[in-house]
Amino acid sequence: MAKVEVSIDGGRNWRATQLGKDEGKYSFRQWQTDLSLPDPGRYSVAVRCTNSSGIEQPMKPNWNPAGFMRNVVETFDLEVA
Numbered sequence: 391m392a393k394v395e396v397s398i399d400g401g402r403n404w405r406a407t408q409l410g411k412d413e414g415k416y417s418f419r420q421w422q423t424d425l426s427l428p429d430p431g432r433y434s435v436a437v438r439c440t441n442s443s444g445i446e447q448p449m450k451p452n453w454n455p456a457g458f459m460r461n462v463v464e465t466f467d468l469e470v471a
Contacts, residue, residue, distance in 0.1 A: 392444070394421040397436040401449055401463065404438070430470045438463040 391412075395404035410420030427433060438447045451462035 391419055391439045392442045393440045394419075395438055395440070396423055396425065397438075398425065398427065398433045400434070401436055401438075427470050433468045433470065434465050435468050436463050436465045 391409070394407045394409060396407060397404050405423065405425075407421040407423040410422070412419060425435070436449075440446045447461055447463050449463050451460065454460070
């Protein structure tokens with residue numbers, strides 16, 4: 391993976407993260423970032439990877455009935471008080 395980015399506005403804008411050590415072709419890779427959120431409230435945080443060929447994960451999954459090789463931007467909800 392070449393980069394990981396996060397978005398808090400539905401993918402309109404993306405922020406870079408800091409990548410951890412590359413442990414090899416089939417390994418997971420840690421990343422981290424600091425988010426500056428404009429106001430308290432609920433946010434949907436999207437995370438996407440871009441590979442070394444410049445190909446980004448898509449916003450919608452390419453459905454695979456067998457369930458392997460899932461490739462899609464992942465999202466999670468975050469509530470800030």
